[in-house]
Amino acid sequence: MLRMAGYEWISFTTDYGTFDGFVAACHGSIARIAPRVRVIDVTHHVPPADVARGAAVLAQTAPHLPPSVHVAVVDPGVGTARRGIALGTPNGVLVGPDNGLLIWAAEALGGIESAHELTNKDWFQGDVSGTFHGRDVFTPVAARLAAGAPLGDAGPAVDVDTLVRLPDPIVTIGDGWLEAEVLTVDRFGNVQLAANGEMLRGLGSDLVVNGTVSARRGATFADVDKGDLLVFEDSAGHVAIAVNNGRAVVVLSVTPGDLVRVSVR
Numbered sequence: 001m002l003r004m005a006g007y008e009w010i011s012f013t014t015d016y017g018t019f020d021g022f023v024a025a026c027h028g029s030i031a032r033i034a035p036r037v038r039v040i041d042v043t044h045h046v047p048p049a050d051v052a053r054g055a056a057v058l059a060q061t062a063p064h065l066p067p068s069v070h071v072a073v074v075d076p077g078v079g080t081a082r083r084g085i086a087l088g089t090p091n092g093v094l095v096g097p098d099n100g101l102l103i104w105a106a107e108a109l110g111g112i113e114s115a116h117e118l119t120n121k122d123w124f125q126g127d128v129s130g131t132f133h134g135r136d137v138f139t140p141v142a143a144r145l146a147a148g149a150p151l152g153d154a155g156p157a158v159d160v161d162t163l164v165r166l167p168d169p170i171v172t173i174g175d176g177w178l179e180a181e182v183l184t185v186d187r188f189g190n191v192q193l194a195a196n197g198e199m200l201r202g203l204g205s206d207l208v209v210n211g212t213v214s215a216r217r218g219a220t221f222a223d224v225d226k227g228d229l230l231v232f233e234d235s236a237g238h239v240a241i242a243v244n245n246g247r248a249v250v251v252l253s254v255t256p257g258d259l260v261r262v263s264v265r
Contacts, residue, residue: 006148007092009068010039013058014134015046016073022132026071026139029125033143040065049076051101052166053256056184056192059104060236062092070105071134071142072096079130084118084137085163086145086154093151095142097133100166112160119155169194170259176203177263180239182256189247192240193260197233206265207231209241213251214265221245231262 010030016022023044030039042061046054054074062070075082075097083098090110094102095118106112118137121128123144128136141154169181171194180195200217207215215229224230226245234240239262241248254260 007067007069007146008036008038009066010034010037010139010142010146011042011062011065011068011070012039012044012139013042013046013054013061013070013072014044014074015048015050015054016044016134018044022134025132025135026073029135029139030143030146032125033140034147037143037146040068046074050074050256051076051099053184055101055104055166058101059108062094062105063108065092068092069142069146070094070102071138072101072105073134073138074101075099075133078133082164083158084133084141085158086116086118086141086151087112087163088114088116088151093142093145095138095145097138098164100164103163103165112163114151115158115160115163116151117155117158120153123149123154171195171199173199177261178203178239179259179261182254182258182260183238184256185249185254188242189249190234190240190242191248191252191254191260192234192236192238193262195239197237197239200231200233200239200262203262204264207262208265209252209262210260211263215241215262 051074058072085098087094087106089106096102125136125140171180178199180193183194184192205217209215215231216224217231221244224244230242
């Protein structure tokens with residue numbers, strides 16, 4: 001099906017929080033350029049400067065959104081020599097810093113077809129702040145792209161192989177066990193691992209986590225008694241660990257980046 005140039009939607013993901021006016025200022029930058037474009041706020045509560053968490057949230061959310069320009073700003077290198085980039089994919093455009101934040105989402109949207117460095121100052125908003133590129137660079141660029149401006153006008157093409165990438169999370173599988181890095185912890189205390197949910201299929205139902213905590217494999221939280229540990233495939237297709245009416249992150253005492261081992265009891 002043919003689609004007109006531009007996008008009706010912009011998605012917006014940051015670590016700005018919602019106690020200050022940062023998000024509103026960025027919404028304003030979009031509205032001044034593309035007032036008819038609608039904005040979906042994915043989250044603004046990525047832990048400060050946690051690029052990997054932002055990358056995971058965006059990658060797991062973007063495929064479920066309408067065709068969009070996806071703006072993400074988790075940018076501890078703001079104001080430094082790091083590049084601003086726009087990535088074209090078969091199912092949308094991503095705009096943000098070149099620090100690995102956008103790559104996983106680009107792959108989830110079908111792969112990077114083109115990459116451009118944001119150098120067209122005519123697309124920026126006024127005098128660019130050294131500490132607020134979300135307002136002055138990324139959202140104005142996204143608004144222009146959503147309004148139908150060609151991606152190539154944002155700046156010169158760059159070699160995809162030169163883009164900054166986050167390290168691949170550790171995932172190892174063996175006979176009757178898997179070991180994987182904690183990818184994220186959600187607000188319910190559920191622990192999401194980097195392992196694909198299909199890796200659970202050879203492990204059976206009676207499991208042990210980190211060699212000491214008994215668990216059962218299931219599909220819903222009610223598959224275990226209250227207070228018990230559940231290992232399941234979550235809505236994003238990852239192995240995850242939960243406690244029925246509890247917080248797995250507390251039981252396991254882990255943080256993103258830690259390794260968790262799930263094995264047959």
